[in-house]
Amino acid sequence: MGNIILKTTDLTKKYNNKAVVDNLNIEIRKGEIFGLLGPNGAGKSTTMNMICSIVRPTAGEIELLGKNPWKQKKEVIHKIGYIPQELAIHGNLKAWENVELFTSLYGIKGQELKKAVGDSLEYVGLLERKQEFAKNFSGGMKRRLNIACALGHNPELLIFDEPTVGIDPQSRNFILDKIKESNAKGATVIYTSHYMEEVEAICTRIAIMDNGKIIACGTSQELKKLVNSGHENITLEEVFLTLTGKKLRDYAE
Amino acid sequence: MIRYLIKNNFKLMFRNTWSIAVMLLGPILVIAVLSSAFSELMKSYEGVDTFPVGYRIQEADDAVIEATKMAGEEAGILFYEYPQGEIKDVMEKNELSGFVEFSEDKYTVYTSADYEVEGITLKYFMNKVMNEGVDASLQIKEQAKIALPVEQLEFMPAIDSVDYYGIVYIVYFCWCGMICATGVLSNEKKYGIVRRFRVSNISESQNFLGKFIPIVLTVAGGMAIATVITVLLYDIHWGKPLLSTVIVFLMIAAGAALGMMLYNISDSLVITIILQFTIVWFLGFFGGSFETYMFSSMPDFLKQLSPIYHGNRALVELSCMGESSYVASTVIYSLAVTVICSIVAIFAGYVRKRGKA
C-alpha cells in the first residue's frame, strides 16, 4: 500500500448542463483491483474516458501517476492500458494485425513489437488463431482480442470497461483469472461492471456509483455492513439494489 | 511506429473489395462508354480540313476582325464577309458552316444543324480568339506577327476520342481516391477505434500520414492496374510514360489530401464523400472530363482554375504531341493542393482533438 496511482478531485462532466459525472473523488492505490459498480448510465464509462484523456472534463482535477493526463499526456498515456466497453477492433485485420497496430501506437517496433504481439495474444488465449480475421471470431474471442490490443505496451494501470459483457462463463472466468494474474505481476486495475459476483470475486475495493456520484466505497465486507438487513448472508447485489434503488435507469426521469 | 499504422491501414484499404472494384471498374467502364459515344463526333472532325464561315461587322474594331481571320486561316476556318441579307438565307445559299456577327462589344455565332462539328469548332475557336487573342491582336500595328494561340487548335484533330477519354478518366478517378479510405474511416468511427488512438502518443500528423500514405498507395496501385487494362483493351496511347506517371501520382496525392482535409474538417464520412465528389465533378466539368476541353466553350479562367484541366491538358498533349506547356503548371498545382490541404487537415484534426468535449 502506499503510493497513489489515480486521484480525482471534484471531477465533473456535464452534457447539456446535466452532470453525468458529479464531483467525483476517488483514490486508487498501487496494486489494487478497484471495482467500479453502477447501473446503466451511472457515468462509469464517462469517468474512465476522462481519465484516459478521451473525454474532456467540465471541471475538476485528475492526477494519474502523479501527472495530469490532459496537460502532460505524453508523459503518462503510455502507462495506461484502456480496454473500451465497445469492441474497438478492425474486423478486416487478422488477430495479430490488430494487436500489432494498436501496440505500435506506443512506439514499440521490430522484434520487441513481434514479441509483445505474441505475448498479448498468448495471454488472452488466441495465439493459435492469430492468423484469423477478427470479423470471423465469436463474441468471446472478440472480447479477448479487444483486451489483447491494450496490453502489448505493458501498462502499469489497466482500465477495463465492462470486459465481460455477452460472453460465456468460461471466457469470463478466463478473463477474470488473467486480470488477477496481471495484478499479481504488479499492474493496478480499474474494473467497471455490473456483474456483482465478478466484482466481488476479484476486486480488493469497490465503489458503487449512481447518477454520477460515488454513493459507497470500501471492501465488499465493508459495503455489506453498510446495509442493515435482517439476515446475515446479504449478497453484494442486495447491497447494490438497496443503495441504488430498483428503478430502471435508462428511463427518462 | 508510423510504419505499422501505414501498413495496416493499407491492408484494410486493400481488403475493402468494393472500393477497389469501383476504382478499377469505374475508369474501365466510363472510358468504354464515353469514348465510343464521342468517337463519331471526333472522327467526323478529323475529316474536316477547312470550312467556310460568313461574317458581318457592326461597328467592330477592324484589327479584331483581321486577327480573327488570320487565326482562322491557320485553324482551317475561312471567313467571308456577307454584309447584306437574312443570315439564315445567306448561310443556306452559300453553304456556310457558320456565321459570326461582330458588334462593338460582343459577337454572335450562328451554327447550323447540318454542320454540327464545324459549329462546335467555330464556337470554341471564337471563344479562344476573343478571350485570349484580342489583347494580342490589338498590337497588330506594331507587330507584324499576331500572337494568337492557334497552335492549340492545330493538335485538335490529332487526338482521338479513345485516347482522350482513356487519359482523362484515369485523371478523374485519381481525384476520387478518398473512397478507398471509407472502409477504414467508417470502422474507426463505428467501433470507437479512434479512442485507442486518443489513448496513445500518436500525433495528429502521424495519424494523418498513417492514412494519407496508404490512400495514395492504394489508389496508385488501382490506377496502375486500370491503366494497364484500358491500354490493353482499348489501345490507349499515353505519351512519355515516366512523366505521365509522375503527373498521375501527384494528382492522386492531391486528391487524397483534399479528401483528408474535408474529413478532418467535417468529421463525417458522408459529408466528405459528397463534398469531394461535388468538387471533383466541378473541377472535371471545367477541366474537360465530360466535354472535351477543345470543344468546351467554358470561360478560360474557369478552366485554368481547375487542376484537372491542367492535368488533362498536360497528359493529352503529351500523348498527341509528346510535349506540353501544362506539365509544369500541373506539377505545381498538384503539389500546392497536396501541401495546403495536408496542413489544413492536420490542423483541423488537432483542433478537433483539443476541443473534444
Ligand SMILES: Nc1ncnc2c1ncn2[C@@H]1O[C@H](COP(=O)(O)OP(=O)(O)OP(=O)(O)O)[C@@H](O)[C@H]1O
Ligand atoms: N456524448 C454524450 N452526449 C450526451 N450524453 C452522453 C454522452 N456520453 C454519455 N452520455 C450520457 O452520460 C450518462 C452516463 O453514460 P456512461 O456511458 O458513462 O454510463 P455507464 O455507467 O458507462 O453506463 P453503462 O453501464 O450502460 O455502460 C448516460 O446517461 C449517457 O446518456
Ligand SMILES: [Mg+2]
Ligand atoms: Mg459504460
